[in-house]
Amino acid sequence: MEDVERILPREKMQTDGIEVLSDVELLALFLRTGTQRRDVLSFADYLLKHFGSLHGLLLAPESELLRMDGIGIAKYAQLKGIAELARRFFTLQLMMQENPLSSPHATREFLQSQLAKEEREIFMVIFLDSQNRVLKHSRMFSGTLSHVEVHPREIVREAIKVNAAALILAHNHPSGSAQPSKADRIITERVIKCCHFMEISVLDHLIVGKGEIISFAEHGWI
Numbered sequence: 001m002e003d004v005e006r007i008l009p010r011e012k013m014q015t016d017g018i019e020v021l022s023d024v025e026l027l028a029l030f031l032r033t034g035t036q037r038r039d040v041l042s043f044a045d046y047l048l049k050h051f052g053s054l055h056g057l058l059l060a061p062e063s064e065l066l067r068m069d070g071i072g073i074a075k076y077a078q079l080k081g082i083a084e085l086a087r088r089f090f091t092l093q094l095m096m097q098e099n100p101l102s103s104p105h106a107t108r109e110f111l112q113s114q115l116a117k118e119e120r121e122i123f124m125v126i127f128l129d130s131q132n133r134v135l136k137h138s139r140m141f142s143g144t145l146s147h148v149e150v151h152p153r154e155i156v157r158e159a160i161k162v163n164a165a166a167l168i169l170a171h172n173h174p175s176g177s178a179q180p181s182k183a184d185r186i187i188t189e190r191v192i193k194c195c196h197f198m199e200i201s202v203l204d205h206l207i208v209g210k211g212e213i214i215s216f217a218e219h220g221w222i
Helices: 001-014 024-033 040-051 054-058 061-068 073-096 104-115 152-161 182-195
Strands: 122-128 134-142 167-171 202-206 214-217
Touching: 001 024, 024 040, 024 054, 024 073, 024 152, 040 054, 040 134, 054 073, 061 073, 073 104, 104 167, 104 202, 122 152, 134 214, 152 182, 167 182, 182 202
Parallel strands: 167 202
Antiparallel strands: 122 134, 122 167, 202 214
């Protein structure tokens, strides 16, 4: 029975296209096998319900995943491989497209792929030209679980080097909540002031949490 269930997502993909598959069916394609108690589709459904979503599953820490019945080192590697493939895909997409961050949604997806799974705070800057096209993105600073030290002058120096006209700032909160701290607001103001003297615009500062992203620009804080 398990073999029949396992082949269904693949057959559905071949006849109807990959985009019609549910998260459960997509996950089953990667897992390939279930457990003694669950066929692969039931196992995929069980994992997604336990972690709340595909996003929650792929970002779960090793210790939590390995506690799950049916997940050993091999399946843990498969799940982390999916997450890493997604991250690399978005990175390549950013570099290859003429205007990859043409919408707030695309920007959020990219930043989520880059920062959501990090276990320490990473401060990233996306450098843009006068047409808001991406020149480069850089992980400028890294810190601890709850703090990252940011140096505005280094951001400005890098912006001048690549002839950037505008910036998008972003960092993650490994603790989960994307709500900005007082320190987040202060450093944003400092970066804006430093950039202002060089006529470089700061378009937004986005904070990536677990399953949410908060935009300074959308809230009128920039």
